[in-house]
Amino acid sequence: MNKAFRDTAGGIAIAIALLAAGYFLGTFHTHPLTKAADFPAWVQAIGSIVAIFAAIGISYTQQRNAIKRESRKVIDENLYTVKSIRDELAVLSEGFELHVGKEIRSLKRGDILLIEWNPAERPFVVYEACASQLGKIDDDRLRKNIIYAFAQARGLVLSIRTNTRLIERLDAAQASPIVPGDERRQQSIDVCEDGLKSYAMRIKLAYARAKATEIEFNAAVGSYLERNAVE
Template structure:
């Protein structure tokens, strides 16, 4: 109950007690008046308590709703990161890891246009996450993952440019390496190192984000209200 109401009720009861003490009832009419006065005070107290109790329950329900909203947001982010990475590794990530350091990643991956639908549609809720570390990690993880998408687009472009050139050039006395192809192959090999680096960074960031979210969800179970 709010302190203002408590003070007001105490003053009302004090005044009523003082009046009762100095003017005790003497007749049945006096008693009826006093009973009515006490009843009125009791009714006021009950009304105030009911209103406060209802307000407290509404606030509790709102807090529980916000709590569950944050949980649902984090769970959605967790699943999007985890599932996307599993699919990515199965599709092309394992192939990238298998390539030796001095070789080019000789595969093209069609980069999805909108791979982070959950994050894009719910990012406005990130400010409600009470854990600063989780908020920063989520943002940083999506930035790194987005950077990996851009790296793949550049890699695809470089590979397409190399493939547009013939590896060998026909001459009257036979064939010789195509100088342009050689340069493009060299550049693709170097850039493949960058691609692997970005992939490793994304994998590490996603792993950290998923672990942090799992820990938070375990410590903050769904509301029972």
């Protein structure tokens, strides 16, 4: 039973009750209780009115409880989505810290991030599965934080993969045979090293932005979970 139907049915029931009450009150006014023989009929009439209002009260309570249950169901689904996304980002963050976090933080201009690491091909399985649910989260700040946090994480993953490919090219150049008088080998090595030095600073900046976004994301998630906790 949808909300529109319940509202319409409730309105009709109230209207009927008011009409019935008006009818009995009008009848009482035009035909007041003057004989003892009329007493049972009026008791029955008043009882009918009370029964109608009681039925309306029960219907209203049931309707209100049904709306609350539906609302709570949506909130619980959103909480599940938010918690799942939070946990996935936490696991990704731990993975970065374990494999490259310390090395990225210690990078200085002119350094090369000499770590070959290939993150999972699909590191955002939960986020992708829950993407259709994001629009149902009734918190603009949180939705934006979720999207921005995963955009930053995705960019960092791609940067690490690209850095790994560049290192592989450098390794291949350094492993190539030395040919006397042929400068192409050294030129290839120099190009790879210059690219890696430049890319290292980009990775460090992307890492710093991702960590700052993660802090904002966790704060928004904590606020949302606290606000929608089961009372």
